[in-house]
Amino acid sequence: MARTTEKLDEKIRARNIRIILDVATDVFSRKGFDGARIAEIAELANLPKANIYYYFSSKEDIYSTIITNLIAGWDDALSKLRVDQDPADALRQYVRAKLVYARENPRESRLFASEIIQGARFLSKKDRAHMRAATDRYVAVLDQWMQEGRMRKIDARHFFIMLWGATQFYSDFEPLACDALHRNSLSEQDYDSAVDTIVSSIVSGVIPVAQPNR
Amino acid sequence: MARTTEKLDEKIRARNIRIILDVATDVFSRKGFDGARIAEIAELANLPKANIYYYFSSKEDIYSTIITNLIAGWDDALSKLRVDQDPADALRQYVRAKLVYARENPRESRLFASEIIQGARFLSKKDRAHMRAATDRYVAVLDQWMQEGRMRKIDARHFFIMLWGATQFYSDFEPLACDALHRNSLSEQDYDSAVDTIVSSIVSGVIPVAQPNR
DNA sequence: CTAAAAATTGACGACCTGGTCAGGTTACAG
DNA sequence: CTGTAACCTGACCAGGTCGTCAATTTTTAG
Structure with a gap:
């Protein structure tokens, strides 16, 4: 995270992270940790799966x-x-x-x-x-x-x-x-x-x- | 289930079904339906996975x-x-x-x-x-x-x-x-x-x- | 405009999943 | 002993799983 570009960083990063966490909460709550699939989270978040892994290192x-x-x-x-x-x-x-x-x-x-x-x-x-x-x-x-x-x-x-x-x-x-x-x-x-x-x-x-x- | 061989049927069937249901209860309770794996149930029951499917049609x-x-x-x-x-x-x-x-x-x-x-x-x-x-x-x-x-x-x-x-x-x-x-x-x-x-x-x-x- | 940093993503790999099946063994009735 | 029904199981399959990566586009600072 660069120091000079904090504003935009925060905007895009924060937004995507918020969306991912939000839909992930939904999926995890319905399926539990083992039953949840990253693909479903990606789909609900309208993001390609690889993008999820750009913000989070793992399930x-x-x-x-x-x-x-x-x-x-x-x-x-x-x-x-x-x-x-x-x-x-x-x-x-x-x-x-x-x-x-x-x-x-x-x-x-x-x-x-x-x-x-x-x-x-x-x-x-x-x-x-x-x-x-x-x-x-x-x-x-x-x-x-x-x-x-x-x-x-x-x-x-x-x-x-x-x-x-x-x-x-x-x-x-x-x-x-x-x-x-x-x-x-x-x-x-x-x-x-x-x-x-x-x-x-x-x-x-x-x-x-x-x-x-x- | 043949009528004439009920006694043995019951013994082997009943025993295996009981074991399967017992260990399956354990696995399902720890992982939930989606997270549970038939392979783990088979392992804990000391039965080959295919044998599970001899007694039950599906997860x-x-x-x-x-x-x-x-x-x-x-x-x-x-x-x-x-x-x-x-x-x-x-x-x-x-x-x-x-x-x-x-x-x-x-x-x-x-x-x-x-x-x-x-x-x-x-x-x-x-x-x-x-x-x-x-x-x-x-x-x-x-x-x-x-x-x-x-x-x-x-x-x-x-x-x-x-x-x-x-x-x-x-x-x-x-x-x-x-x-x-x-x-x-x-x-x-x-x-x-x-x-x-x-x-x-x-x-x-x-x-x-x-x-x-x- | 330019260059670099951030963000995006399609394709892929290695492994795991539920479930099938054909060919075998065991147990028992007669 | 013999035939048959019950039982067993290694090998397999099609599709799904997490996670990776290199190539690309977008954004932003200067």
């Missing part, structure tokens, strides 16, 4: 780039939990942010899920450490709330896994979610209902305090 | 067979909800049964997840209808409990999606779960903690009834 290069990008985008999008917030409000915001991201970026969501299911082979140690650290910060906030008596004592790590699983389901297993909800596709209202159900279940519980016997 | 044939089998095994393994049960007990049993199945059959779990993420291309209409019907039965039980005041009124369909997502996570996204829990692998105790956290969160809620302000 893995494209794939890893996407993964690193999406992890970065992820914790940008996530609503941050802060100790001074009201726990119930904060959790609602968190669940909502995660579902909004899942709705707006289903391909990234599925690509990531695919990668993990297939053994997290290309998830770099750095990215993993990054995610672990983020989890630890969230767990610390919940632990603090529990210590202050503002939240019941539960295992914060399993609790987050529960939230991730519940929210992830809507993007990754969309066909199943549609079936379960008797829908052809999920509307914004369905996502709102999801937030409501998840939040109200975990905040207040589903069993009434004074429980009648039969 | 898809193997794959579909596995999917139909695992769906059948699935609702056998699931704890059934009955209206006359105590809701809290019943939900605990359900969550436990799902996690036990996920722990004991991670390959099947991941294979199914892979299939759904990749668009449920080979999930037959019959299998889908079967799953929808099962969901409807579960939803009916919860609705009944709500009508009787034994459960808070929430959207039962989203509630089940939440349970599925939360439990599915432990098998499908095991590497992430391990990271989140600071483990190298998940022990039986981790699964017990998962059940406890999930059940106590959704049964009683995580926010104390009398919530102190700061």
Whole structure:
């Protein structure tokens, strides 16, 4: 990359790289790493296959780039939990942010899920450490709330896994979610209902305090 | 299949088919449909590739067979909800049964997840209808409990999606779960903690009834 | 305009893919 | 033992796979 020609470089390079990454996200999310074909990516990008290799050195290069990008985008999008917030409000915001991201970026969501299911082979140690650290910060906030008596004592790590699983389901297993909800596709209202159900279940519980016997 | 030689037929056929389906489950779960290679299945099964094609007509044939089998095994393994049960007990049993199945059959779990993420291309209409019907039965039980005041009124369909997502996570996204829990692998105790956290969160809620302000 | 840097691309190679097939072996009924 | 049905398998094929490369065109700085 020459220093003096940065402007045009950026224009053509940036544009083509963006297009390639965009369509590659689509293909990888539908086929997984092994099933994806560079030829299909090239076709969707309207570029000859050789041009793909002008910008990326290999299939893995494209794939890893996407993964690193999406992890970065992820914790940008996530609503941050802060100790001074009201726990119930904060959790609602968190669940909502995660579902909004899942709705707006289903391909990234599925690509990531695919990668993990297939053994997290290309998830770099750095990215993993990054995610672990983020989890630890969230767990610390919940632990603090529990210590202050503002939240019941539960295992914060399993609790987050529960939230991730519940929210992830809507993007990754969309066909199943549609079936379960008797829908052809999920509307914004369905996502709102999801937030409501998840939040109200975990905040207040589903069993009434004074429980009648039969 | 001749009628008079059924005994030997069954022995050799059944054995080889079982072995093929077993190792194929492994390969498909790790690579997805497109990424899986028949040659690898043959190698792991210690059979020449041509022998695989003596028992199955195509890659898809193997794959579909596995999917139909695992769906059948699935609702056998699931704890059934009955209206006359105590809701809290019943939900605990359900969550436990799902996690036990996920722990004991991670390959099947991941294979199914892979299939759904990749668009449920080979999930037959019959299998889908079967799953929808099962969901409807579960939803009916919860609705009944709500009508009787034994459960808070929430959207039962989203509630089940939440349970599925939360439990599915432990098998499908095991590497992430391990990271989140600071483990190298998940022990039986981790699964017990998962059940406890999930059940106590959704049964009683995580926010104390009398919530102190700061 | 010119020269060099950047971008493009058709053709190709080495290997892999799902799937076939013909000719063999094994197991067993009678 | 004999015939036949079930079972096995090495060799093969047509098409697809990732990745390369040399030759060309486009862009831009000066």
